[in-house]
Amino acid sequence: MTTTSPTSRYVISAEEIRPGWTxxxxxxxxxxxxxxxxxxxxxxxxxxxVFTILGKSxxxxxxxxxxxxxxxxxxxxxxxxxxxxxxxxxxxTGGRMPSERERLxxxxxxxxxxxxxxxxxxxxxxxxxxxxxxNAAAYAGFLMLTRGLIESGFxxxxxxxxxxxxxxxxxxxxAAVHRLTTPPRKPLRFPLRTLGFLASGEVAMRVMRTPWAxxxxxxxxxxxxxxxRLGQGEALARFLDTNALExxxxxxxxxxxxxxxxxxxxxxxxxxxxxxxxxxxAPGPEPVKPAPAxxxxxxxxxxxxxxxxxxxG
Ligand SMILES: [Zn+2]
Numbered sequence: 533m534t535t536t537s538p539t540s541r542y543v544i545s546a547e548e549i550r551p552g553w554t555x556x557x558x559x560x561x562x563x564x565x566x567x568x569x570x571x572x573x574x575x576x577x578x579x580x581x582v583f584t585i586l587g588k589s590x591x592x593x594x595x596x597x598x599x600x601x602x603x604x605x606x607x608x609x610x611x612x613x614x615x616x617x618x619x620x621x622x623x624x625t626g627g628r629m630p631s632e633r634e635r636l637x638x639x640x641x642x643x644x645x646x647x648x649x650x651x652x653x654x655x656x657x658x659x660x661x662x663x664x665x666x667n668a669a670a671y672a673g674f675l676m677l678t679r680g681l682i683e684s685g686f687x688x689x690x691x692x693x694x695x696x697x698x699x700x701x702x703x704x705x706x707a708a709v710h711r712l713t714t715p716p717r718k719p720l721r722f723p724l725r726t727l728g729f730l731a732s733g734e735v736a737m738r739v740m741r742t743p744w745a746x747x748x749x750x751x752x753x754x755x756x757x758x759x760x761r762l763g764q765g766e767a768l769a770r771f772l773d774t775n776a777l778e779x780x781x782x783x784x785x786x787x788x789x790x791x792x793x794x795x796x797x798x799x800x801x802x803x804x805x806x807x808x809x810x811x812x813x814a815p816g817p818e819p820v821k822p823a824p825a826x827x828x829x830x831x832x833x834x835x836x837x838x839x840x841x842x843x844x845g
Contacts, residue, residue: 622676694755
C-alpha cells in the first residue's frame with residue numbers, strides 16, 4: 533500500500549550521505565564500470581550482427597551497446613538518489629497487499645513509534661508475505677513483514693529496527709548496490725562461466741564483499757540503536773533473544789566472511805547496555821554514527837532483521 537508521504541521525502545537527503553558508504557559505493561561503482569566495458573564489448577558485435585542479418589541500418593548499434601554496458605550503472609545511481617526500486621523485490625518474494633486487520637495493527641505500531649520521532653519517514657510501500665516465521669526486511673523504500681511477525685506481538689520493536697534502515701541510507705544503498713550487477717547473477721556452466729562472472733559484475737562484488745559485509749554489520753547495530761531511540765530497545769532485545777538467537781551458528785573467519793549480520797548475542801548485549809540518553813529521544817536528525825571508512829562488500833543482501841530473505845538483511 534502506498535503511504536501518503538510526498539515523494540520528495542524519499543529523495544536522498546544530505547544527512548544520509550556519509551563518507552564510509554560513499555567511498556565503498558564509489559569503489560564498487562568504479563570496478564563495475566570495467567564490467568560495463570565487458571558488456572559493451574560483447575553487445576556491440578552481437579547487435580551489429582543481428583542488425584546486419586536483418587538488413588537494418590546499424591546506426592543504433594552503438595547507442596544500444598552503450599545502454600547494455602553502462603545502463604545498469606546509471607540505474608544504480610538513480611536508485612541511490614531517487615525513490616526507485618522495490619517493485620520487483622515484492623514480486624520475487626511473493627509479497628501481497630496487507631489485509632484490513634493487518635493494516636490496523638501496522639498503523640497502531642506506526643502511531644506509537646511516531647510519538648517518539650515525529651520526523652519518522654514511513655516506508656514508501658509495505659507488504660506482507662505469508663510466512664509463519666517472524667521476519668522483516670527493508671529494500672529501497674519498501675518494507676516486507678511476514679504474517680507471523682504481524683501476529684506475534686513483536687511488530688513494534690522489529691518495525692522500529694527496519695525504520696532504522698529506511699530512515700537512513702541503508703534501504704536505498706542496498707538496492708543501488710544490487711543494481712550495479714546484472715543477470716546472470718548465478719554462475720553459468722563452462723564455457724560461459726568466466727564470461728558471465730565478468731559481464732554480470734559479480735567479479736567486482738567478489739572483490740568488495742568483505743568490506744561491504746563489515747559495513748552492513750555496523751548498520752545492524754545502528755538500526756538497533758535507532759529502535760532504542762524509538763523506545764523499543766528492550767523489546768527488540770527480547771525479540772532477538774526468543775526468536776533470532778537460536779538461528780546463530782559459528783562463522784569461521786567471520787570478519788572475512790560475507791555475512792552481513794553481527795552475532796545476535798552481541799546485538800542483545802548492546803541493546804541492554806546502550807539505553808538511549810533522555811535527550812536522544814527528542815525529535816531531530818538521526819544521530820547514527822558515521823559509517824566506518826572502508827570498502828564496500830555485501831551482496832545485495834541489505835537490511836533484514838533476522839536471517840536475510842531473498843534480498844534484505
Ligand atoms: Zn537490520
